[in-house]
Amino acid sequence: MSEEQRIREKYAKLLNVELTELRSKCEHESSEWLGVMWAPGHFTDYLVKNCTRCGQTLEQKAGFIDVKIVNGEVIQTPIFTSNGKKYSEEERIHLANLKVQQSFSQKGGKGT
Ligand SMILES: [Zn+2]
Numbered sequence: 001m002s003e004e005q006r007i008r009e010k011y012a013k014l015l016n017v018e019l020t021e022l023r024s025k026c027e028h029e030s031s032e033w034l035g036v037m038w039a040p041g042h043f044t045d046y047l048v049k050n051c052t053r054c055g056q057t058l059e060q061k062a063g064f065i066d067v068k069i070v071n072g073e074v075i076q077t078p079i080f081t082s083n084g085k086k087y088s089e090e091e092r093i094h095l096a097n098l099k100v101q102q103s104f105s106q107k108g109g110k111g112t
Contacts, residue, residue, distance in 0.1 A: 019054070019055070022053075022054045023051075023054045023055075023056045026051060026053055026054040026056065028051040028053070028054070028056065028058055029053070030051070030052045030053060031049050031050060031051050031052060031058055032049070032050060032052055033047050033048070033049050033081075034047065034048055034049075034050060035047055036048055036060075046060055046061065046062055047060065047061045048060045077092045077095040079092070
């Protein structure tokens with residue numbers, strides 16, 4: 001084992017012990033819903049509700065992403081707001097249309 005690996009393992013164990021202790025005592029009084037990404041900027045189908053103090057995941061929901069085809073483009077819109085409330089169908093259509101407008105203006109329009 002290299003010196004680097006030894007140091008990494010030592011602190012990973014220490015981190016684990018301290019987090020486990022914090023989470024066992026925490027009352028999870030404040031939390032927030034977050035979208036889970038599989039890579040930066042790429043959301044999965046999951047939302048998790050994490051404690052803002054200790055970081056423990058308290059709840060999770062699937063079905064975060066709703067896929068629509070708008071003007072031939074595949075548009076992904078969230079099903080839940082960042083505080084876990086469900087978007088209505090009208091709000092999701094509005095979000096999908098906004099995304100189409102954004103991608104259209106990023107391409108500089110398609111000419112007239
Ligand atoms: Zn907590």
